Amino acid sequence: MKRVFVCIALVTLSIGAIAQTKAVRIESPIVSEKDFVWYTEQKEAWKALTQKDPTNETAWLNYYNAARYMSWFQQEDSTAKQVVHEMEQIIPNSYTFNFCAYRESVQGKGYGDHKKYAEAALAKLPDEMQFFDYDNWVCYLAMQGDEVRMKPLAKRYFDSGIYSEAVLRYSFNELAGMDENSIYIANGDAAIIPKWLIQEGMGMHKDKTIICASFLAVKEYRDWLCKKLGVVDPIHEEPYWTDESCNALLQAIIDKFGSKVYFSTTTPSSTMEPWKNNLYNEGLLLKYSKKPYDNLAMKRRNVEERYMLEYLLVSFRPEWTAGQRLSANYAVLLADLLPYYAKHDQKRYDWLMKLLVSGVTNTSLDEEHKQNILKQLM
Secondary structure: OHHHHHHHHHHHHHHHHHHOOOOOOOOOOOOOOOOHHHHHHHHHHHHHHHHHOOOOHHHHHHHHHHHHHHOOOOOOOOHHHHHHHHHHHHOOOOHHHHHHHHHHHHOOOOOOOHHHHHHHHHOOOOOOOOHHHHHHHHHHHHHOOOHHHHHHHHHHHHHHOOOOHHHHHHHHHHHHOOOOOOEEEEOOHHHHHHHHHHHHHHOOOOOOEEEEHHHHHOHHHHHHHHHHHOOOOOOOOOOOOOHHHHHHHHHHHHHHHHHHEEEEOOOOHHHHHHHHHHEEEOOOEEEEOOOOOOHHHHHHHHHHHHOOOHHHHOOOOOOOHHHHHHHHHHHHHHHHHHHHHHHHOHHHHHHHHHHHHHHHHOOOOOHHHHHHHHHHHO
């Protein structure tokens, strides 16, 4: 009997702790990454606020985001979809409902026509936009091949100052290492979106075509891309989302542009698998080439002449999780230049070593992670 009482007391304490959790704005994991317990507690905290004030769209958005990121740890969890159902009953005509319904539907969660929700949300864009608003709709418009609306929104996103400086600088260096009129292929928000911001916000590197590999599953995007590049789509009907369909279009692009094609080193290996034997590291990017060449010479050129690396020495503000990881990634990608400089150019060796070490130590990565990266420099 005593044991039963203790267990009940502990459960009551746990529920009380969750109920007392202070609601904190939910950021994207590329901005600030949290664990399952944190998202679970925040879901309950924001849910309580929606119950207290059912028309509070800020509370609903954070309630949804906490549930959504919680499900990343439990794929079978359907709480985020349930949150959208709740919103539909209470604030069905709101920007926030349409935003969240779009997010659920575009991820294939069975929540209806994603375009309907997207266009309804875009018609109600808030005057003061935040990270999620910019990030989501720039991607949506790009995926639809709608440059008319995407480009000014990307410029507005850049001008807002919201975006991570470290992620932008890493992306700028990737673009700087490419040939003119070349093709950049990658996946992931932090790899793709900052390129659009640099092109539209800074007006630089606009000669490069940015391809989001996951968007190749969307007909509108494929149509836009083929028209832009003058490539005939080898697949003329659904399904476009298969690996075979996406690879077929990438192969058509590679066949036409050859060594003008680059993959980001952050691109999933499965995406690059068909061409892995023809990809050569030139620093931050992997360049396609039918024939072997001195890619280390090109990597040295990029480091010495094209990349702007001094920002790694000091950070003047807290950085996104993605920005810190990319800063540390320089050490992983450029470590193989150190033996050459140690033998041929001691001054350059000291310079690069200092930059790479700083790129790791100036992050808030845990100490074990830092040491594992720094070992690659020794």
